[in-house]
Amino acid sequence: MKRREFLKTGAKLGAVLTALNLGFSELLAKPSTKIKEITMNLTKIAKENFERLFGKQTPPLAKTDPEFFERYVNFAFDESLKFSSKLEEKQRLMLVLGALIASGGLSEFKIMLKASLNAGVKPEEVQEILYQSTPYVGMGKALEFILASNEIFKELKIALPLAPRANTTLENRQEKGLEIQRKFFGSAIDKGNAAAPNDEKHIRAFLSAHCFGDFYTRGGLELKFRELLTFVFVSALGGADAQVKAHVAGNLNIGNDRSILLATITTLIPYIGYPRSLNALAALNELSKAKA
Known part of the structure; x- marks a missing residue:
């Protein structure tokens, strides 16, 4: 009996010590997280834009990769926006969604989709972006994004199917x-x-x-914006230089001037990278005069 009581007491004591140990470990872990959050140097504009779109909750990436997160947010939500003021916020967000579809950025697309809906982009506008991407990126790629969007729509209680257009x-x-x-x-x-x-x-x-x-x-998007969206698709795909030139010309003919196309390229840089952005810029420069 004494041996059993001793073993039970030992087990209880072990459990208490384990719990204390875990609590101590958590206490040790918390200061380092706070330090990372405090030393993350976001500009005022970047912080305001990011929090307005995504809320004030700290994203997982900010905890695991604070240095990367800091540079990304400052560039995408402050620096690049200074030179893309020709576009309204909703337009920028919709073009970013199009670029992410064409470049295959599914994880970032899902994050940006929720932010876009929060910012006033309509579900039917998202659906039109998805549908129009298909002849440019192919069904194999488009379907992944359509299915992912449908899951988010369901999560947000958006009834499917949407109205026909x-x-x-x-x-x-x-x-x-x-x-x-x-x-x-x-x-x-x-x-x-x-x-x-x-x-x-x-x-x-x-x-x-x-x-x-x-x-x-189709309904849901204006014709001028559809052609701008196509410019985004072919630019973000890469390897479609002839089509990029053709749709630079198409945009200029329909009334999307150099300043609009340049603002679009500027918006895309954080999401498609420099090689594809510079290719699009070269096509624009070839077909329109750069300002001195």
Whole structure:
């Protein structure tokens, strides 16, 4: 009996010591976390912009990678914004969503999607960005983002499916798409279609009917913004230099001037990096005059 009582007492004492140990470990851990948070040097503007979009709760990345987080937030939410004032906040957020889809940044997309919805971007606008991305990034990539967005919509109690916004039929989609192409690219579209070899004319027809007829004609986003969004898709993809030039021209023709395109490139830099941003800038410089 004495031996059993001793073992029970020993077990209880061991449990108490373990609990004290754990509590002591937590106390030791807390100061280092606070030090990291205190020494993180965010600018006033970056901090205000970040907290307005994401709230005041400290993100996990700020705890695990405070130096990285500090530089990212200061650059993306202060420095780059100083030179992209030509765009409204909602426009910037929607273009960032488009860039993240094209570049494959699913984790950041989910974070930015919630921030965008908090900032007033409508679910139907998000859905239109997702749908329009498909002919540029392909179904294999677009589907991941559509499914991730649907999960977030459900989490936020946004009922699915959203209201339909298609404005073409199977019979008129090609002609309606061709009409939009002419607005962007003028007579070059008809000349290109006429000059195309017979064995590839179906691809030209696909572009008119599917890419433009199925998506550009939809409700939910203005036509000028859709063309700006396409510039973002092809810029963020990389390796699509000819398409970037074509959509610089399309944007200039539809009324998105150099200042708008330059503000867009500036907005994208934190999310797609410098090589793709500089390629887009080179295309812009080739087709529009830089200010002295």
